Amino acid sequence: MRQQKRKTAAVLLALAVSLAMLGACGKDSGKSAPADAKEAKKPEISVSIFDRGEVSAEEGSYESNRWTKWINENAPATVKWIPVPRNQSQQKLNTLIAAGEAPDLIWEYDRAYISTLASQGAIQPIDQYIDKYSTSYKAYLQAHPELKPYLTINGKLYAVASVRGIDTIANHGMWIRQDWLDKLGLKTPTTIDELLDAARKFKTDDPDGNGKADTYGIVFNANGYQIMRSLFFTHENQWYLNDGKLEFGRIADRYADVLAFEKTLFDEGLIDQEYITDKNAQRAKQFWTTGKAGIFLGSWDMPNEYSDLKKNDPSAKPVALEPVATPYGKNGLYQENAPYIYVTFNKDMKEQQAEAAVKFLDWMIDKGWQPLKLGEENVHYKLVNGVPQTIDPQKFRQEVFYAREYAVLNQYSPKPEWFPIMAAQDPISQEYAKAKADSLTVAMKNKYRRDIPFNPDLPEANQLISAFSPIAEQIEAKVVTGGAQMTPQAGLDELRKEWKRLGGDNVEKLVQEWYDQNKAGMK
Amino acid sequence: MKSRRSFSAKTYAAVNYAALGLLSLFTLYPFWYEAASSFSSSRAITSGEVFLWPVEFNTDAYKRLLDDGQLLVSAKNTVLVTVVGTLLNMAMTVLAAYPLSKKRLMGRGGLLLFITFTMLFVSGMIPNFILIKTLGLINSYWSLWLPALISTYNLFVMKSFFEGLPEEIDESASIDGANDLAILAKIILPLSKPILAALSLFYAVGWWNSYFQVLLYITRSTKQTLMVKLYQMINQVDASLLNSAGGSEGASQALLTPEAIKAAAIVLSVTPILCVYPFLQRHFVKGVLIGSVKG
Amino acid sequence: MNIRIENKGVYSMTGNVSQAGAEAAAFHPRAAERTGSVFKRRLSRDKYLYLMLVPVIGYYVVFKYAPMVGEVIAFKDYRFVDGIWGSKWVGLKHFRMLFESSDFWKILRNTLLLNVYNLVFGFPVPIVLSLMLNEVRKEWYKRTVQNLLYVPHFISWVILGGIFISLLSPSTGVVNWILRSMGIDPIYFMASTTWWPVVYTLSSIWREAGWGTILYLAAMANIDPQLYEAAKMDGASRLRQIWHITLPGIRGTMAILLILRMGQMMDVGLEQTLVLQNSAVLEVGDVISTFVYRVGLQNANYSYTTALGLFQSAIGFILVLSVNRIIKSFGEKGLW
Incomplete structure (x- = not known):
């Protein structure tokens, strides 16, 4: 047994070494190979790629694997991929840019970062390139005008992006134990008071039937704060329109109601009394998976929490909970903006390269993306009622999964009803696939309120917010956990006082000016 | 009188032994816990059932980790980086300290x-990157070794150790006509085994754990080190990245590593370097042993 | 001639800073001729020593000093497109911004306080531990214990922090379970501004103390065994031996480590703080590194963070120089 293991290890090692050598040889001999002559005609561009360490040795590397080869064979350009470690992506990109080593196409998910690059002069406007050279993406952009405001910075187009599939638009989600509701004869809460009431019953009425008062109403991970806040239409770092004036979410009047709600939850013991130190949600997950909590505020897609709970308590029946109404109405939970990956053009790119890049992007949004997301038909997936079903999940994970981000533009958008077909066939996976489909439907049912598409790109505002947030966190913690120390209203007053002290008035003025200047482009 | 004395010496020793033993159990616990977790099911870990022993014992986590051929390649790379790096460090540090x-x-x-100044005023990431680029060292391990040839901290430690050696030693040697190189090689270094061992360990651990420099300078996947590979598994999702206000990749884009695999990755990354010290330790006891054999 | 040199040695021992006495002498015209030949003789006598230093100096110049020119961006508004040289000069703007922000002083205070606790309570622990280890006569036991003591040094803060938080949990933690059994109300250590710095310091000690014993043990290994023999003959007790032989034997190491520690007084580990910090204790737990982390996350604000870095370095440098001075005035060898 042990010897066999050692043997496999040795074989693997040998394989890895020979692959590495093959890779090296391939690179060297490629230069003189006649096959190169054809490729030489194709222009070459470089593109960044997130290195997530998912490419196995058998597959090669992020720079060279079956998919990069496939792209180079089929795309109108030869692409050199520049891996950027995911954990430190912005730092690494910044360094590459500063050293003049950045790839031609630089991409990120974070619009704030793209806008920093634009203000730093690291990337260039691309209106004219798209105008002159693009056909497919131009048409795509016309068909999706909602992308326009996000891609525009100071009136110029700085990035291209495709629309997210709904599975990545949806983000936060709430789950509730339907079996507990049924057992206690409760109906699904639809208002904030009913939610509180359900949480109280979950705590006091022994829903797990063990005769002990050891259950919690609500547990949550890092998303939980924002979920509670968005129910009251106040994301803490978002600006809201109030009679044409922009107002910062964390000092809006309704923020006192959020604090009051959180305080009630805490004072009545409906949430973990140690939530403050449970930053990685270790306790929350433990309470949930061991069947000690009735409601989980987290993400719409929580496969591990679901299956661990089912393993511990097969009779559990978690279902997605639609956002409940507050006196201000019913808000959706946090959803992402429409654009998926923002692809930008390095400032050093010349017209010729830009043309090649545009053509490459055109090809990608047209048809290039499909195999990168799904793999090869009848090898990695087969169509079942028009839905791509993975044939061998192990093989898919090994050979295709890592390729998803090479498709920087794509039109992939799974429908909720696809999940059961796509999922593994074991009962828990199937059950979860159905719950997940419902959860996605619920998550997309209510639109998340966003009065302006993105926060103003003003250094003053960013500085203020980063100085304000630790102070605000302290005040909030004092209100919620401090008993009679500070009422929610006093807390809000304190927040406003600190905001002003840090220069809030001036920033509000600047933000307002920014809004008045740019509002035309935000519609 | 005599028996009382030895009695108090015995209690003294016993208390000392017991206190040290207890403390070492405390410090072992985190590793022990990770090791127990790495043999448990992820469900048991999340449910908080793992405390001292594996729950639902299995070795799947290790199987999955070791299945990836890349891990072996990166382990080999790490050994290379560590061994060569440490040798270069020790050579340069001795050359500087003596x-x-x-x-x-x-x-x-x-x-x-001049040297102390560089210990406190450290240059930023970007100028360093430009330097390495200008020297053409990107993707070469020299980009890791050269900028870190000497740790000024270790240099001072070694220098102060040399200063503590009795001066008569090299005085008598130089009377015998030996030059400084010969004195260093033949007399000083053999006397300095404990500090050489200690500093080699410091350097080696630094290399073993080096992470950020590798991310910055080594982009080729085949040259990646073990720490980078394992960190990718351990910290795959940084909460702050997921919750950026400007847009994130979305929950389903990021692959979450099961708890047991994280634990196994930690055990695999820590164990080899933990085993280095016991080998170096024998250089620590030489001097003391002679004097205390009769204890 | 020889005597003169010895004399200089004595001067520097007593703390006279004029180390570079030879250079200073060169300024006296009459002394110049004399020192010129001294200079040559000393150069040729120590030629091997200088030879050894050539690669060392080269290393420091190329890899430490050359990139340091990049620090000028602290006085500029650095933009990627303009590069280090092309960016606009703004003088002390970033320093002013830093010092004028009222929260900077709070952050600075927290940073220094945590470091002082760490120094006062953390610095002696490895010394005590290594003295205890040194007393162990059973070699296998000593080695095993020492190996176990430094294990946490290799475990990341994310994991250590998680374990600490659960050990200290008021409802489920062991520590509070003990307190309760002694009739004391549970304490929420991690969320109390009074207890948090204590916990923080203890966690640092827990992680680093065992590792810190290595250098002391190395120093103890070099103490002349004959000293102990002689002391035993005189009937000195164990404690007296520690006091009169072991401690003086490692005094140099203690001094040097103390001085070097001064250079880190303006730093607090980012990972440790992020893991242990929470919203209830930001009043005492917000430090420079977390501040930089927050600011650095946005806007690629390199000029600002570089200015902050320079400020930290300058304070650290002053601390190192002063403590070096103080240590030397106690007759101990310092950094030079």
Whole structure:
């Protein structure tokens, strides 16, 4: 047994070494190979790629694997991929840019970062390139005008992006134990008071039937704060329109109601009394998976929490909970903006390269993306009622999964009803696939309120917010956990006082000016 | 009288032994816990059932980790980086520390100030990157070794050790006509085994754990080190990245690593370097042993 | 001639800073001729020593000093497109911004306080531990214990922090379970501004103390065994041996480590703080590194963070120089 293991290890090692050598040889001999002559005609561009360490040795590397080869064979350009470690992506990109080593196409998910690059002069406007050279993406952009405001910075187009599939638009989600509701004869809460009431019953009425008062109403991970806040239409770092004036979410009047709600939850013991130190949600997950909590505020897609709970308590029946109404109405939970990956053009790119890049992007949004997301038909997936079903999940994970981000533009958008077909066939996976489909439907049912598409790109505002947030966190913690120390209203007053002290008035003025200047482009 | 004394010496020793033993159990616990977790099911870990022993014992986590051929390649790379790096470090540190330990050296004060300055004023990431690029070292391990040839901290430690050696030693040697190189090689270094062992360990651990520099300078996947590979598994999702206000990749884009695999990755990354010290330790006891054999 | 040199040695021992006495002498015209030949003789006598230093100096110049020119961006508004040289000069703007922000002083205070606690309570622990280890006569036991003591040094803060938080949990933690059994109300250590710095310091000690013993043990290994023999003959007790032989034997190491520690007084580990910090203790737990982390996350604000870095370095440098001075005035060898 042990010897066999050692043997496999040795074989693997040998394989890895020979692959590495093959890779090296391939690179060297490629230069003189006649096959190169054809490729030489194709222009070459470089593109960044997130290195997530998912490419196995058998597959090669992020720079060279079956998919990069496939792209180079089929795309109108030869692409050199520049891996950027995911954990430190912005730092690494910044360094590459500063050293003049950045790839031609630089991409990120974070619009704030793209806008920093634009203000730093690291990337260039691309209106004219798209105008002159693009056909497919131009048409795509016309068909999706909602992308326009996000891609525009100071009136110029700085990035291209495709629309997210709904599975990545949806983000936060709430789950509730339907079996507990049924057992206690409760109906699904639809208002904030009913939610509180359900949480109280979950705590006091022994829903797990063990005769002990050891259950919690609500547990949550890092998303939980924002979920509670968005129910009251106040994301803490978002600006809201109030009679044409922009107002910062964390000092809006309704923020006192959020604090009051959180305080009630805490004072009545409906949430973990140690939530403050449970930053990685270790306790929350433990309470949930061991069947000690009735409601989980987290993400719409929580496969591990679901299956661990089912393993511990097969009779559990978690279902997605639609956002409940507050006196201000019913808000959706946090959803992402429409654009998926923002692809930008390095400032050093010349017209010729830009043309090649545009053509490459055109090809990608047209048809290039499909195999990168799904793999090869009848090898990695087969169509079942028009839905791509993975044939061998192990093989898919090994050979295709890592390729998803090479498709920087794509039109992939799974429908909720696809999940059961796509999922593994074991009962828990199937059950979860159905719950997940419902959860996605619920998550997309209510639109998340966003009065302006993105926060103003003003250094003053960013500085203020980063100085304000630790102070605000302290005040909030004092209100919620401090008993009679500070009422929610006093807390809000304190927040406003600190905001002003840090220069809030001036920033509000600047933000307002920014809004008045740019509002035309935000519609 | 005599028996009382030995009794108190015995209690003294017993208390000392017990206290140290207890403390070491405390410090072992985190590792023990990770090791127990790595043999448990992820469900048991999340449910908080793992405390001292594996729950639902299995070795799947290790199987999955070791299945990836890349891990072996990166382990080999790490050993190379560590061994060569440490040798270079030790050579350079000795070269720096020995002359600077000589009070008689002209310009010594100025040189030491020159060196101390760099210990505190550290240049930023970008100028360093530009330097490495200009030298053409990107994707070469020299980009890791060269900028870190000497740790000034270790240099001072070694220098102060040399200064602590009795001066008569090299005085008598130089009377015998040996030059400084010969004195260093034949007399000083053999006497300095404990500090050489300790500093080698410091350097080796630094190399073993080096992470950020590798991310910055080594982009080729086949040259990646073990730490980078394992970190990718351990910290795959950084909460702050997921919750950026400007847009994130979305929950389903990021692959979450099961708890047991994280634990196994930690055990795999820590164990080899933990095993280095016991080998070095025998250099620590030479001097003491002679004097305390009769204890 | 020889005597003169010895004399200089004595001067520097007593703390006279004029180390570079030879250079200073060169300024006296009459002394110049004399020192010129001294200079040459000393150079040729120590030629091997200087030879050894050539690669060392080269290393420091190329890899430490050359990139340091990049620090000028602290006085500029650095933009990627303009590069280090092309960016606009703004003088002390970033420093002013830093010092004028009222929260900077709070952050600075927290940073220094945590470091002082760490120094006062953390610095002696490895010394005590290594003295205890040194007393162990059973070699296998000593080695095993020492190996176990430094294990946490290799475990990341994310994991250590998680374990600490659960050990200290008021409802489920062991520590509070003990307190309760002694009739004391549970304490929410991690969320109390009074207890948090204590916990923080203890966690640092827990992680680093064992590792810190290595250098002391190395120093103890070099103490002349004959000293102990002689002391035993005189009938000195164990404690007296520690006091009169072991401690003086490692005094140099203690001094040097103390001085070097000064250079880190303006730093607090980012990972440790992020893991242990929470919203209830930001009043005492917000430090420079977390501040930089927050600011650095946005806007690629390199000029600002570089200015802050320079400020930290300058304070650290001053601390190192002063403590070096103080240590030397106690007759101990310092950094030079």
